[in-house]
Amino acid sequence: xxxxxxxxxxxxxxxxxxxxxxxxxxxxxxxxxxxxxxxxxxxxxxxxxxxxxxxxxxxxxxxxxxxxxxxxxxxxxxxxxxxxxxxxxxxxxxxxxxxxxxxxxxxxxxxxxxxxxxxxxxxxxxxxxxxxxxxxxxxxxxxxxxxxxxxxxxxxxxxxxxxxxxxxxxxxxxxxxxxxxxxxxxxxxxxxxxxxxxxxxxxxxxxxxxxxxxxxxxxxxxxxxxxxxxxxxxxxxxxxxxxxxxxxxxxxxxxxxxxxxxxxxxxxxxxxxxxxxxxxxxxxxxxxxxxxxxxxxxxxxxxxxxxxxxxxxxxxxxxxxxxxxxxxxxxxxxxxxxxxxxxxxxxxxxxxxxxxxxxxxxxxxxxxxxxxxxxxxxxxxxxxxxxxxxxxxxxxxxxxxxxxxxxxxxxxxxxxxxxxxxxxxxxxxxxxxxxxxxxxxxxxxxxxxxxxxxxxxxxxxxxxxxxxxxxxxxxxxxxxxxxxxxxxxxxxxxxxxxxxxxxxxxxxxxxxxxxxxxxxxxxxxxxxxxxxxxxxxxxxxxxxxxxxxxxxxxxxxxxxxxxxxxxxxxxxxxxxxxxxxxxxxxxxxxxxxxxxxxxxxxxxxxxxxxxxxxxxxxxxxxxxxxxxxxxxxxxxxxxxxxxxxxxxxxxxxxxxxxxxxxxxxxxxxxxxxxxxxxxx
RNA sequence: GGCGCGAUAGCUCAGCUGGUUAGAGCGCAUGAUUCAUAAUCAUGAGGUCCCCAGUUCAAUCCUGGGUCGCGCUACCA
Numbered sequence: 001x002x003x004x005x006x007x008x009x010x011x012x013x014x015x016x017x018x019x020x021x022x023x024x025x026x027x028x029x030x031x032x033x034x035x036x037x038x039x040x041x042x043x044x045x046x047x048x049x050x051x052x053x054x055x056x057x058x059x060x061x062x063x064x065x066x067x068x069x070x071x072x073x074x075x076x077x078x079x080x081x082x083x084x085x086x087x088x089x090x091x092x093x094x095x096x097x098x099x100x101x102x103x104x105x106x107x108x109x110x111x112x113x114x115x116x117x118x119x120x121x122x123x124x125x126x127x128x129x130x131x132x133x134x135x136x137x138x139x140x141x142x143x144x145x146x147x148x149x150x151x152x153x154x155x156x157x158x159x160x161x162x163x164x165x166x167x168x169x170x171x172x173x174x175x176x177x178x179x180x181x182x183x184x185x186x187x188x189x190x191x192x193x194x195x196x197x198x199x200x201x202x203x204x205x206x207x208x209x210x211x212x213x214x215x216x217x218x219x220x221x222x223x224x225x226x227x228x229x230x231x232x233x234x235x236x237x238x239x240x241x242x243x244x245x246x247x248x249x250x251x252x253x254x255x256x257x258x259x260x261x262x263x264x265x266x267x268x269x270x271x272x273x274x275x276x277x278x279x280x281x282x283x284x285x286x287x288x289x290x291x292x293x294x295x296x297x298x299x300x301x302x303x304x305x306x307x308x309x310x311x312x313x314x315x316x317x318x319x320x321x322x323x324x325x326x327x328x329x330x331x332x333x334x335x336x337x338x339x340x341x342x343x344x345x346x347x348x349x350x351x352x353x354x355x356x357x358x359x360x361x362x363x364x365x366x367x368x369x370x371x372x373x374x375x376x377x378x379x380x381x382x383x384x385x386x387x388x389x390x391x392x393x394x395x396x397x398x399x400x401x402x403x404x405x406x407x408x409x410x411x412x413x414x415x416x417x418x419x420x421x422x423x424x425x426x427x428x429x430x431x432x433x434x435x436x437x438x439x440x441x442x443x444x445x446x447x448x449x450x451x452x453x454x455x456x457x458x459x460x461x462x463x464x465x466x467x468x469x470x471x472x473x474x475x476x477x478x479x480x481x482x483x484x485x486x487x488x489x490x491x492x493x494x495x496x497x498x499x500x501x502x503x504x505x506x507x508x509x510x511x512x513x514x515x516x517x518x519x520x521x522x523x524x525x526x527x528x529x530x531x532x533x534x535x536x537x538x539x540x541x542x543x544x545x546x547x548x549x550x551x552x553x554x555x556x557x558x559x560x561x562x563x564x565x566x567x568x569x570x571x572x573x574x575x576x577x578x579x580x581x582x583x584x585x586x587x588x589x590x591x592x593x594x595x596x597x598x599x600x601x602x603x604x605x606x607x608x609x610x611x612x613x614x615x616x617x618x619x620x621x622x623x624x625x626x627x628x629x630x631x632x633x634x635x636x637x638x639x640x641x642x643x644x645x646x647x648x649x650x651x652x653x654x655x656x657x658x659x660x661x662x663x664x665x666x667x668x669x670x671x672x673x674x675x676x677x678x679x680x
Numbered sequence: 681g682g683c684g685c686g687a688u689a690g691c692u693c694a695g696c697u698g699g700u701u702a703g704a705g706c707g708c709a710u711g712a713u714u715c716a717u718a719a720u721c722a723u724g725a726g727g728u729c730c731c732c733a734g735u736u737c738a739a740u741c742c743u744g745g746g747u748c749g750c751g752c753u754a755c756c757a
Contacts, residue, residue: 398716400716441696457719
């Protein structure tokens with residue numbers, strides 16, 4: 001059914017170099033990708049595993065500014081931490097490079113220039129915030145102000161970190177530049193857009209018709225975007241950190257990080273294979289697979305393919321297996337809140353237990369929905385699965401062989417029916433493993449590998465060689481031979497998942513790493529072969545280790561709530577009495593109230609201001625129902641410039657008190673007043 | 681509000697094409713066992729397959745409606 005490819009180009013999402021890598025990244029992307037790659041390599045497939053740090057974009061420049069260092073310093077630091085941690089964790093990239101490299105800058109610039117020369121972009125001018133003091137345009141992240149949703153100070157132009165709302169810069173109240181602190185002005189700037197709408201037709205066919213096999217979350221997300229109609233997407237930004245736009249008159253502009261980053265896959269391949277990279281990216285016999293998290297779906301399934309298609313001769317991904325998100329102890333993982341298990345810290349705190357984390361994160365990977373990582377589950381899976389099932393079986397076989405045969409593989413005599421039955425299971429397990437792996441079902445695959453160890457335990461329990469040792473050593477020899485062959489097969493089956501343990505197991509068996517094709521053979525260890533020193537494959541995780549981690553998280557939580565306590569906004573700049581006098585605030589009565597259709601928060605109110613009867617729209621539906629409002633007397637700023645909201649003109653603003661958590665309540669006169677009484 | 685994804689045993693999850701006695705691992709109970717890191721093996725208890733309607737000979741699965749959770753998106757002068 002599926003096409004056979006000559007080579008496999010596997011990419012894993014480029015980690016963003018403004019922080020270290022955590023368990024969410026691993027479970028979502030790097031562990032499944034690494035398993036897949038190792039599986040392909042064991043089959044002697046021609047495979048390249050490409051990754052690297054994504055080092056451009058605004059958050060990195062902000063972090064640099066906060067720390068008083070250069071953006072290059074920031075990415076140098078995190079690139080180092082990430083690269084080192086991946087390597088220690090056994091993620092087997094063929095190359096882990098970075099987008100600040102010379103090769104990448106040239107590749108990305110050339111890529112852009114070709115599309116530019118061929119008229120693949122549209123140029124558009126628009127008004128954007130400009131900082132006159134610092135003489136530069138301000139990216140969304142560089143504009144701070146009061147969040148219009150929760151009232152938090154210091155919300156960014158694209159997002160409020162306090163309440164998590166997505167914002168656009170002109171929504172911010174009292175916007176100011178994060179660079180100079182001055183009030184930004186609107187100024188015209190030119191940018192290049194990739195007209196995704198022009199690519200919609202072939203994308204629709206390519207994804208919706210030709211790739212129905214993609215995971216439902218990926219397919220559904222793409223369909224949703226396509227059905228909504230694609231819009232041109234800006235590919236440049238006004239910023240001084242990134243790949244400069246290679247066009248005359250584009251000073252101070254760089255490629256948008258989302259245009260730049262996926263080209264990193266190409267650049268890193270070029271760096272790895274300067275002479276033959278084109279075969280990997282342009283030959284139809286290459287299977288390209290992008291492993292990503294669900295936040296990247298649209299870029300890898302729609303934007304990047306459109307870029308590749310626009311460029312012309314590139315192949316498109318065969319599949320984009322995207323995972324959902326991993327939570328930690330019931331809460332969303334968050335870099336800024338330090339709610340995470342960081343890979344580099346894990347590696348220090350759990351030395352020689354790389355595979356435990358690999359096992360747990362694969363067994364509980366968020367393949368179909370968000371999953372939760374708990375330390376208790378980590379401990380249980382280690383102690384009652386890795387130790388009790390896999391480690392224990394290997395240990396039993398090894399110890400029995402030491403005891404009865406001085407550590408030499410005993411000869412296999414004639415097999416009885418039960419032996420045959422057990423051995424016949426191995427190829428079945430292998431087949432199920434292959435089916436799962438080739439359809440990116442890693443959780444299921446791992447479980448299947450574990451079944452091989454369970455088979456071993458059952459075989460020993462059923463045949464009871466320790467009893468037969470008193471009467472029939474020939475039979476004991478056969479049983480242990482078979483048990484050891486199962487051990488050797490475990491080394492093959494687990495190599496993609498637990499490479500460190502597979503290597504350790506091979507050391508214990510005193511044998512070389514095997515190919516995938518050896519899986520299922522029952523003569524992997526010849527009789528008389530001397531085993532290595534028995535050692536324990538896995539160590540127990542004690543309660544203390546778990547408690548230590550839980551305490552660490554608990555402390556993080558305390559630290560977070562402590563810093564969140566002072567929520568009262570500081571006093572604003574002084575105003576003159578004249579300025580205050582310009583505000584025309586009146587007591588008014590609500591005559592009618594109704595929900596604005598298709599919104600969550602809006603009420604449309606008809607009010608009697610004493611001056612007139614007018615309509616205002618207010619975002620209070622979360623706190624007040626229309627029935628609550630009718631007949632109420634409230635305070636309204638009536639000379640605020642009218643503004644259209646959802647097509648309705650709002651002529652004024654209801655005065656509300658806003659609490660720390662964004663909760664709002666009405667300000668009402670303490671006794672009934674005439675409509676139109678002024679407030680001063 | 682729109683869109684996408686999900687809801688199955690105490691917990692974590694399978695169930696891929698309507699028909700199965702609805703499954704696995706962990707946990708729990710009972711028994712067996714002692715080679716093994718108190719590990720293993722067997723047996724068992726445990727289910728309103730989120731709710732309501734419909735299609736069908738037959739629905740956990742398909743359709744429509746609803747509830748809850750997560751994500752994207754719109755609105756808060």
